[in-house]
Amino acid sequence: MADEAVRSAFMEIQGRMIETTGKLKQVQNQMRNKETEKKRAYLTLEELKLLSDDTNTYKSIGRTFVLEPKSALMEEQEGKLKDSEAAISSLQTSKEYLEKQMAEIETNLRELLQQDPALARQIMSMSM
Template sequence: MADEATRTAFLEIQASMIDLTGKLKQVQTQMRNKEGDRKRAYLTLEELRPLPEDTNTYKFLLEPKSVLEAEQEQKFKDSEAIIASLQTSKENLEKKIAEVENSLRELLQQEPGIARQIMSMSM
């Protein structure tokens, strides 16, 4: 019975680890995407700033520089806010993964036989 309980605990920990790792990868991908958006907005702003204020620029249609500049500044700020939020999510997920790893270590220390079973399953 203890073996079955240990096995169930291991499977729960394993499922949790898989779920958390998937979520972490998703957050990291979102962060990379937002970093790209932020960088594009920054570079566009750097190109726009030296232009005279009365310059018309192209987005899809001819628009005043101030309109495009305001849009890029908003994109930049929004990207930074989203990146900060994603960073918090990433840190929380990393903490949860560490907790799951600790749970797994404790389980393996309490039940050394489960380690042999796990090794026999993976081979």
């Protein structure tokens, strides 16, 4: 009976670990995407600053280019830059939370394996 309870606890911890690992990878991918978006907006903004105010600038909309004032394009890029920074900050908070959750799950798993050495041996034999 106790053996079955330990196995079910292990399965629950394993499920939580898999779920948390997936969420952590998803957040890391989102952070990479936002970093790329932020860098692109920054570089575009820097290039726009080099242009004179009377230069014709165009905005890409799908496969079409539309004439836009330089100031409008700069505001748009500044907005993208600020949005990306805010999203990265939020994702960083989520990442830290998930990392703490992961550490807690690992601690729970270690404790469970220390309580039942037979389960630890069984898991080790399965992984070989």
